[in-house]
Structures are given as C-alpha cells and as structure tokens.
Amino acid sequence: MFTSRLLSKRSINSARRFISTSHEDFDVVIVGGGPAGLALASALGAKQQLESSVKIALVEAGDLSQVQNWSFSSGTFSNRVVSLTNASQAFLKDTGAWDHVEQERTTPIDEMQVWDGISDARITFSASELGVQQGMARLTETLNLQRGLLRHLQSIPAVQIVDKSKVQSITVDETPGSWPLVHLDTGRALKARLLVGADGLNSPVRSFAKIPTYGWSYDTQAIVCTMEHPPKGPFLGPNTTAYQRFLPTGPIAFLPISPTASSLVWSTRPTLATALKACEPSVLGCMINAAFRLPDVSIRYLHDRILEAHKAGKPITDEEIKAEIHWREQSHSIDWTSAYSSVSANTTSSLGVPPSDAEMMPPIVTSIQPGTIASFPLRYNHTETYIGEGQGSRTVLVGDAAHTIHPLAGQGLNLGLGDVECLSSCIQDAVLRGGDIGSYTALLPYTQERYLENHKIMSACDKLHKLYSTSFGPLVQLRSVGLEVLNELDSIKAAIMMSAGSVSREDRPLSYSSDARAAFFDMAAKGVENIGSAAHVAGIVRGGLANLAVTALQNLATAAASSQQEQQRKDTR
Amino acid sequence: MLPTRLLRSSTINANEIAHFSRLSAEWWNERGEFSFLHKMNPVRMQFIREKLIETAYDEQPEEKVNASKVRILEGLDILDVGCGGGLLSESLARLGARTTGIDASESNLAIAQHHASLDSRLSTNLTYKHAPAESLLSQSKRYDVVCSMEVLEHVDHPAMFLKTCAELLKPSGHLFLSTISRTPLSYFLTIFMAEKVLRQVADGTHTFSKYINPSELLEFFQTYPPSTAPGNTLLPWITRLYDGEPTRKEAEVRGLIYNPLSASWILAPRGAWGAAECNYIFWVRKPALDAMSS
Incomplete structure (x- = not known):
C-alpha cells in the first residue's frame, strides 16, 4: 500500500526531466571550482583511509585548465588576494595541497596596524607578541591558491574534475532519501549521495535545497588593485606589515604581497568607487596615499571634489588631484619631510633616515599595475542552516554559498576553509562507521560545529563595519x-x-x-x-x-x- | 500479520510487532520517531568496529591488521536480528559484511528493502528476510557476527532469544546486543521523559518489566551452555568475573549515554561507574572450537 505511493516518482523540475537519459553515480558531487570547492575535493581525496570508498566529482562552469596553467611574470600580481590564517595554512599543509602553492608568491604578515580614521586611535597586533613563529597570516593571490589545489588534485584519482559544464538543473524523485540528480549543459547527469554547494553567493545548490538565507547589502563597493611602491627604507624592516584605516566611508587596507607590491582592498561608497574608476589610474594612487595619511576632513573634501568633477563629466586629472592634496597638506601644516606627506615626499621616500612615525604609514604608492583596478559590491549573508532537508536533503553548503562577510578582517575564505576542514573530517567519521554521508545524522556535527563559529566572526565583522562607518x-x-x-x-x-x-x-x-x-x-x-x-x-x-x-x-x-x-x-x- | 503458528514457537510478541508495523513508515525520518536510533547508530557501529579491531590485534600479528581501512567487515557473515528499517544493516553492509537482516514485521522489511534499493552500492551484500530468528536454526548457515540492537527489551522469552542468537554463531563468533537496564533512571528517562513528557518516542514503545540488566546478561552467559545438559563438557562463554566485570576477551558492557546538549550519544569508557544504568551495549564471544571441546 505504501510502496505504490513511495515509488511513484515525480520530478521537481519536470521540464528538464528528459534531457539526460542515463546518469553516473558519485558519493560526493561538489558544485563550484572556487577555492572552497577545490579545497574540499583535495581534502577528501587526500584522506588515504577513505581509499576508493568515496567517489568525488567537482563541477565547474569555467575552464579550470586556464587556472591550472595560470602564470604571471614575477613582480606582477593578480588583484584578488587572500589572507590565509595559520589555521588555514595548517589545514592545507595537512592535506598536502600547500606543497603545490608557489611559495615565492606568498608573504607573511608579521604585524597589523589598525587605526581609526577620525581620532587616529591605533592598535598594533604583532606575531612576535603572540609567540607565533612565521607570521599571523600569509597573503597570496587567490589564483596561486586555486592553481596549487588543482595541481594537488592531479595526483588524486578519486576526484573527477568536470569543468566547462554549467549546472542546468537539479532534480530529485519524490521518494524520501533518494539522491539528487545534477543535470549539466553538456548532457551529462550526475547522481549524488551528497551534493555540496560550494557555488558562491548565488548558489544554485542552495536554491535547489530551499535553504533560506538572511542578509543585507552594505551600501559599499570594495575597490581592489595591485599597487607598486619602492621597497621600505633601511630602518623600517621588510614589507610584512598590513595597514588598515577605518574611514567613515569604510575601511581601506594595504596588504603586502612582495617587497615592492601590495594589494588594496578599499571599501567605500559606490558613487565614489565609480568616480575613482573613471579617473586615470594615477589618481587612485594619489587618493590611496592620501586616504592613509590626511585627516578625515580633508579626505571628505577630496571625495567631494572627485564626485563633483565626475558629475560634470570631466574626471579629475592627476595634476588637479596632486594640487588639491598638496594644498590640504599645507593647510594641516604637513611639510615634505613628514611621514604624513604623500605628494611632496614622493622623491625622497627611500633615502636616508626615515621621518618619525614612518613605521605607522604604509609605503607610498607610486603606480598601479595596469588592468588590476576592479570593484565589487559587499554583502552580509548567512543561511539559516547548512544542511538541506525534505526534498532538498542530501545537500550541504560550504563557503560563500553559506555565508558572505565584509572583507575588513580578511576572514571570508578562512571561514570557508574552516567549513571544508570540518566537513571532510565529518565525512570521514561517517564513512568509517558505515554511515550514509548524505544523511542528516552524518552531517549534523558539521552544522553544529561550524554555524556558531562562523556566526560569531561574521557578526563581529559586521558590528565593526557599522561601528566605524559613523x-x-x-x-x-x-x-x-x-x-x-x-x-x-x-x-x-x-x-x-x-x-x-x-x-x-x-x-x-x-x-x-x-x-x-x-x-x-x-x-x-x-x-x-x-x-x-x-x-x-x-x-x-x-x-x-x-x-x-x-x-x-x-x-x-x-x-x-x-x-x-x-x-x-x-x-x- | 504473522501466522499464529509461528508466533507460538518463537520469542516474538504479537503486540510489539503490531506497534512497530504502525511506525514503519517513520523508520528513515531522521528527525522523527526514530531520531534517537539514528543518532545512536554511529556509536553502535564505532563499538562494533573497535571491538573487532581489538580482537584482530589479539589474534594476528600487528602488521597484518589494517585498523584504518573502511571495509573492516569484508568477508564476514553478519546477521542483524530485528533489523527494523535497516539502520544497522545498511551500515554493516557498507563496511563490507555480507549482511542478512531479519525482522518479524513485514512492513518494516518492505521499508528496509526499499530504502536499501536507493543506494546502488548496497545491492551486492545486503539481503533482508522476513523470518523469526528461531526459524534459521534449522538451516546449516551460521554467522561470524550476530547483532541484535534494541530488540531484547521487546521479546517475550529473553533467555530463549539469547540461546537462539548464541546458536546461530560460528565458533569464535561475536554477539553484539544493545538494550536498556531495568533501573529507576531508565524508567525515568526512557519511559517517563521520552514517551510521556517529551513525547519524542511513541507511547507504548517500551515496557519497563521487559528491561534487562547487564548483570543478568553476564549471569546468563556464565551458565551458557548449561552444564546440566546431558553430555555437556563445554566451558561457559564467560568463565569468571572480577568485581562483577568480565574479562576483556570474553565479554564487555559499555554504557551509551545521550547528551541532550549536543543531541548525540556517547560510548562510555569501559567500567565507567553508573554508565550502564540506562542504555548499554553488550558484547560476548563464543569460545573457539578447541576451547569448547576441552
């Protein structure tokens, strides 16, 4: 009596039902070839205990061979960087992926200087204070990490990479406990014991599982670029200090990636971001220098000038902005020898004894690497749970699909890697006890451990952003x-x-x-x-x-x- | 329903079977009626896994034991008596055992069979049979491991049930049982709280007087096989107790404790005080052939 009801099948998305006639079975299907998805595949694949008992597929819409063969000449850097905490590095070393990440393109952060844009109250964090040996975190390009993970995956036969394949739809039979079927635009269909959504902010897996998400967008854009600057002077030590100033419009961060290059993450008003991107690149360079050095009142003035010029249809020129900054420096009696001077000090920055307070300011930006200026909107998002239930069961979310966060603490990817580490050990535990890794019971410890942990850090960053944007x-x-x-x-x-x-x-x-x-x-x-x-x-x-x-x-x-x-x-x- | 002829000659209680048949559709709802069992399953499997690895280390050279491999039960014949919806059977089969699940409720078995069919990897080594354990005695097949989880407190003649399980084992075979102690604490937790107050378990699932204490199980296997039987020269399965505890190679009692804060079960350490006052898991080993004939 019940069998007839249970066995009657109805596809959720009936229009897509007949696209693929046959399917392949996998224990884990990971959707998304970003750092979180790749890290999960490599962590699961590297677990020797799991032998061949877990068959994994990683689905990605883009062409991953481009990432794998990515190379930049030394000295030039991609504009998207990640700060990997020691915990994240330890995890990557554990799985063996870290050996494939090019070490020359990573930089330790030994010190962090954070100060308030209005009162200039400052905190300094340093690794030596903490007794940590090799820096508090390590900065590298996202592409360097992704390429390392892909190279690691090359040596793992249990993982099948299915790239250049877009997820067209995800369907499931009505029978409780049946496996979701992922239809790809190439005609392939993958049946998953466990479907992992590592597919970012607008996660298709999340919408299939109908997991509600809660969040808001900050009225803020993050401008990123790769900045070039002279090496730090003789008394200032290596370029391993990260600087962050909390301006009322949002934090601006200076993140070192090599002795003469650093990465920018500047969260600011969308209108200003648009205006700055419309100017010639050297204007952005001048504004970065000024944003770390001038008092807030002058920065506000400069912002207004840039916006006015943008509105008038004539973006501000390099000379105009330099003249404005010079004038503001004079009115604050900042002379050319001061550490707070950016325009006039340009030529002398690497000569002789540095001015007092020089260690409190990042090096002066001399140019922006061409083609690296970009911006993206910032959001806060947290799903209500990480595990799908009912019709969406056998799904789990990791990384940005589950949570997006303000980048001010550089924690986004680290939270994602924390998810991946926890989920992979949770899967291993379940497999060793004969559990069904797609079941709610097997996945519950993952959500129990990660949800609160992530939420704590996410709300701290959110509160910090709101506290400082006034x-x-x-x-x-x-x-x-x-x-x-x-x-x-x-x-x-x-x-x-x-x-x-x-x-x-x-x-x-x-x-x-x-x-x-x-x-x-x-x-x-x-x-x-x-x-x-x-x-x-x-x-x-x-x-x-x-x-x-x-x-x-x-x-x-x-x-x-x-x-x-x-x-x-x-x-x- | 079972023919009455079968019921008379077995330990099966007709009312119990009717009760579980009513609930059968709920077996695989991990948030429903059986959520406690779903959460207990990994801990039971952990115990089975660890115990079999322990005995392997006792009997084989260390380098031959691969304790970390997934399919640790590969090559073993395992019988799951009272498999219900197949929670334990599926896990046993995933670890490589040739698993047979038996149950007295036909609707339970239909659910178990249907659920196993959803997992393509289970088809090769998992079978279900609608049969009382007693009916298997007439066949010659014997098992390396017999499991019967949360069943003992539902059967009519526990001694006869234990005897049946014991006889279905090969020499040196392992018997795993999990059940509930008959203590004030177990009444409070499993009947008063779980069934009456919190209603997380269906009312009438448990009958207090049917609960069995660990000491009673130990006592049973100290006198099993009964020496009064004519011509019996066999040693009992448990030869001696120290302070009420069996030796590690003969039998073991471990408490299963539910932690409501983390919503998970904990396998209490061996000999932990008061741990087996409510739910517990029991292991006993059938003596090897040479030990039996001595």
Missing part, C-alpha cells in the same frame, strides 16, 4: 576609547587574534573550542585587573558623553576593587 561625535569618542583600551588589554587582543584564526585549528578538539573558552576566562580575569587602567585611558578623553563612560568605568573599577578586597578578606580569614 562620524557621529560621541560614538567616535567612545570607539576610540575602545581601541585605546584594546591596546592596553593584551588578553582581549589575544582573544581577537585567536578568533581571527592565527592559532592552528589542529590544536583544538573538534567539538569544543576549549582554547576560546580558556581565553575568555583569561580575558575576564585580566579584564578585572585592567578596568582601572581603562578608566585611566578613558579619563584622557574629553567631551561630555565620554565623561559618562568614564564615570561608568570608574564605578566598575570601584566595584571590582571592592570585590577584590572582599575576596582578600575572605582569603585571609
């Missing part, structure tokens, strides 16, 4: 107190860096990030000690509203002190 006075003062206080509190800083993934995930047990909890308790303990010094820092800040904060902090300090005294009294008793 120039509303009291908030600026409060947040600069925040940054100054942060600089004082080593334990909080360590906790931030930990969530930024500079500690290998390998050191943590899979199900609970106990170190994060340990850091929390450490932080809480030190926090009590440091509330006093925070109040001291806050006291320096003037302004009515800030005083409120001071009073609050001082009250807290008093409370903490009295509770400490009480504790001591108890101890002595």
Whole structure:
C-alpha cells in the first residue's frame, strides 16, 4: 500500500526531466571550482583511509585548465588576494595541497596596524607578541591558491574534475532519501549521495535545497588593485606589515604581497568607487596615499571634489588631484619631510633616515599595475542552516554559498576553509562507521560545529563595519576609547587574534573550542585587573558623553576593587 | 500479520510487532520517531568496529591488521536480528559484511528493502528476510557476527532469544546486543521523559518489566551452555568475573549515554561507574572450537 505511493516518482523540475537519459553515480558531487570547492575535493581525496570508498566529482562552469596553467611574470600580481590564517595554512599543509602553492608568491604578515580614521586611535597586533613563529597570516593571490589545489588534485584519482559544464538543473524523485540528480549543459547527469554547494553567493545548490538565507547589502563597493611602491627604507624592516584605516566611508587596507607590491582592498561608497574608476589610474594612487595619511576632513573634501568633477563629466586629472592634496597638506601644516606627506615626499621616500612615525604609514604608492583596478559590491549573508532537508536533503553548503562577510578582517575564505576542514573530517567519521554521508545524522556535527563559529566572526565583522562607518561625535569618542583600551588589554587582543584564526585549528578538539573558552576566562580575569587602567585611558578623553563612560568605568573599577578586597578578606580569614 | 503458528514457537510478541508495523513508515525520518536510533547508530557501529579491531590485534600479528581501512567487515557473515528499517544493516553492509537482516514485521522489511534499493552500492551484500530468528536454526548457515540492537527489551522469552542468537554463531563468533537496564533512571528517562513528557518516542514503545540488566546478561552467559545438559563438557562463554566485570576477551558492557546538549550519544569508557544504568551495549564471544571441546 505504501510502496505504490513511495515509488511513484515525480520530478521537481519536470521540464528538464528528459534531457539526460542515463546518469553516473558519485558519493560526493561538489558544485563550484572556487577555492572552497577545490579545497574540499583535495581534502577528501587526500584522506588515504577513505581509499576508493568515496567517489568525488567537482563541477565547474569555467575552464579550470586556464587556472591550472595560470602564470604571471614575477613582480606582477593578480588583484584578488587572500589572507590565509595559520589555521588555514595548517589545514592545507595537512592535506598536502600547500606543497603545490608557489611559495615565492606568498608573504607573511608579521604585524597589523589598525587605526581609526577620525581620532587616529591605533592598535598594533604583532606575531612576535603572540609567540607565533612565521607570521599571523600569509597573503597570496587567490589564483596561486586555486592553481596549487588543482595541481594537488592531479595526483588524486578519486576526484573527477568536470569543468566547462554549467549546472542546468537539479532534480530529485519524490521518494524520501533518494539522491539528487545534477543535470549539466553538456548532457551529462550526475547522481549524488551528497551534493555540496560550494557555488558562491548565488548558489544554485542552495536554491535547489530551499535553504533560506538572511542578509543585507552594505551600501559599499570594495575597490581592489595591485599597487607598486619602492621597497621600505633601511630602518623600517621588510614589507610584512598590513595597514588598515577605518574611514567613515569604510575601511581601506594595504596588504603586502612582495617587497615592492601590495594589494588594496578599499571599501567605500559606490558613487565614489565609480568616480575613482573613471579617473586615470594615477589618481587612485594619489587618493590611496592620501586616504592613509590626511585627516578625515580633508579626505571628505577630496571625495567631494572627485564626485563633483565626475558629475560634470570631466574626471579629475592627476595634476588637479596632486594640487588639491598638496594644498590640504599645507593647510594641516604637513611639510615634505613628514611621514604624513604623500605628494611632496614622493622623491625622497627611500633615502636616508626615515621621518618619525614612518613605521605607522604604509609605503607610498607610486603606480598601479595596469588592468588590476576592479570593484565589487559587499554583502552580509548567512543561511539559516547548512544542511538541506525534505526534498532538498542530501545537500550541504560550504563557503560563500553559506555565508558572505565584509572583507575588513580578511576572514571570508578562512571561514570557508574552516567549513571544508570540518566537513571532510565529518565525512570521514561517517564513512568509517558505515554511515550514509548524505544523511542528516552524518552531517549534523558539521552544522553544529561550524554555524556558531562562523556566526560569531561574521557578526563581529559586521558590528565593526557599522561601528566605524559613523562620524557621529560621541560614538567616535567612545570607539576610540575602545581601541585605546584594546591596546592596553593584551588578553582581549589575544582573544581577537585567536578568533581571527592565527592559532592552528589542529590544536583544538573538534567539538569544543576549549582554547576560546580558556581565553575568555583569561580575558575576564585580566579584564578585572585592567578596568582601572581603562578608566585611566578613558579619563584622557574629553567631551561630555565620554565623561559618562568614564564615570561608568570608574564605578566598575570601584566595584571590582571592592570585590577584590572582599575576596582578600575572605582569603585571609 | 504473522501466522499464529509461528508466533507460538518463537520469542516474538504479537503486540510489539503490531506497534512497530504502525511506525514503519517513520523508520528513515531522521528527525522523527526514530531520531534517537539514528543518532545512536554511529556509536553502535564505532563499538562494533573497535571491538573487532581489538580482537584482530589479539589474534594476528600487528602488521597484518589494517585498523584504518573502511571495509573492516569484508568477508564476514553478519546477521542483524530485528533489523527494523535497516539502520544497522545498511551500515554493516557498507563496511563490507555480507549482511542478512531479519525482522518479524513485514512492513518494516518492505521499508528496509526499499530504502536499501536507493543506494546502488548496497545491492551486492545486503539481503533482508522476513523470518523469526528461531526459524534459521534449522538451516546449516551460521554467522561470524550476530547483532541484535534494541530488540531484547521487546521479546517475550529473553533467555530463549539469547540461546537462539548464541546458536546461530560460528565458533569464535561475536554477539553484539544493545538494550536498556531495568533501573529507576531508565524508567525515568526512557519511559517517563521520552514517551510521556517529551513525547519524542511513541507511547507504548517500551515496557519497563521487559528491561534487562547487564548483570543478568553476564549471569546468563556464565551458565551458557548449561552444564546440566546431558553430555555437556563445554566451558561457559564467560568463565569468571572480577568485581562483577568480565574479562576483556570474553565479554564487555559499555554504557551509551545521550547528551541532550549536543543531541548525540556517547560510548562510555569501559567500567565507567553508573554508565550502564540506562542504555548499554553488550558484547560476548563464543569460545573457539578447541576451547569448547576441552
């Protein structure tokens, strides 16, 4: 009686049903040949325990042989770079893919300088402070990573790469538990025990599985390009410091990739992004230098000038913008020897003793590599779950298909690689216990472990973006107190860096990030000690509203002190 | 429904079968009635896997044991008594065993068969039979491993059921059972909370008086095969207990504990205090031929 109901088949997308007559069976079908999809294929394929028991296909619309044969002459760099945290690197080393990534095209980040665009309050993170040996993260071009992963996949027979194939539709029989069928425009059809959506922001797999997603677009475009600059001067050390300034229009980041080249990620208003891209490239170079150096009021003025000129149909010229910047520098009494001067200091930047504060500014950009200027809109997106259910069962999402994030902390791909690491070990566990890797039960630990972890970092980045995109006075003062206080509190800083993934995930047990909890308790303990010094820092800040904060902090300090005294009294008793 | 003739000569309880037949369509709904069993399955499989690897290390030179291979059960004949929807049977077959699942409910088996047909890799080494365990005794086929998970607390004559399972094993064969202890804690968790309060398990699934304690299983195999039988010179399966615990090579009792926070089961360590007060898994080994004749 029930069999007749169960066996009656109805395709969800009946129009596509008859396109392909036969299909091939795979245990895992990964849709999307971006870094996350490739990393998953290589991680699963590299697991020797799985032998031939997991047959994998990776579907990609583009031509992956182009990525695999990608080569750039040394000194020129692609405009899309990724910052790989130590945790992500450890994972890639583990799977063996890291050996195929060209090391000459990677740069360690030994220090990060982050400051507020309005108050100039600054925090410095450094690897040596943390006791990490080889940098807090490593920067490389996305293409270098993708090419490395593809080369690694060459040695793995269990993975079949199906590129130049677009997913046309995904169908499934009505029978619960049946496998989804992926129809490709080449006429092939792949049946998947587990269908992985690594297919980015507009994931077709996600829409097939009907997994709801929640998010918003920031009214922001990220401008990227590869910048050229002279090597750092004799007293400044190698080009391994990342700089980021939080302007009210969005953060601008300077990411080193070689001694004389760095990558830009500048999040700003869409209108300004359009206007800047319409100018000659050297205008963007000047604006980058100015954006790191001039006070906010002047940057706002320059932005207005560029927008006006763009509106009038005559994009601002190189000479005009230089004259404007020079004039603004004079009005802030920045002379040509200062570290804050960009236009006048051009010729002398690599000679002699550097000016004071030189280490607080990135090198001066002299030119932009041709053809590298691009921009893309920024979004925040998080799906409600990573596992499909009901008609969409046997699907799982990783990387950008599950979450997109503001790039201000450079965490997007690292979250994706964290997903991939967790999912691949989850699949291995299930296989070794005879489980069905497409089942809800087998995938549940993946979503349990990753969802909250990702959400924590995503909301932190979102809040940071919103906190810094205001120039509303009291908030600026409060947040600069925040940054100054942060600089004082080593334990909080360590906790931030930990969530930024500079500690290998390998050191943590899979199900609970106990170190994060340990850091929390450490932080809480030190926090009590440091509330006093925070109040001291806050006291320096003037302004009515800030005083409120001071009073609050001082009250807290008093409370903490009295509770400490009480504790001591108890101890002595 | 089963012919009454069969029911009289077996341990099967007609009411229990009717109960599970009603629920049969739910077997593979991982979020439904049987979600607890779905979540327990990986832990049961982990125990089976680890125990078989442990005995392999005891009996073979170390370099011959490949503990990390997926198809660890390759070449073994395994019988899953009371397979229900086939949760355990499918997993056993995926690890390479020639698996036979039997159940007294025809609708359960139809579900199991249908579900297995969805996975093309299962067709070669997984078969289902609608038969009570007792009916297999008349055939000559014996098994390397007999599993019966969450069944013992539903049968009518547990001693007779255990005897049947034991007889279906080859010498040196492994018997795996999982069931529930008869304790106040198990009443509270499996009947009061699971069935009456939270209603996560269908009311009437469990009957408290049918629960069996680990000590009762140990006791059974200490006197099995019964020495009173005429001409019996065989040693019992469990020769001695130390502080109520069997030796590692003869039998093992491990608690299965549900952690509601992570919604998953944990396999408690051997000898953990109080771990087997509710759900537990039991393993016992049939002595080898030479040991039996001595």
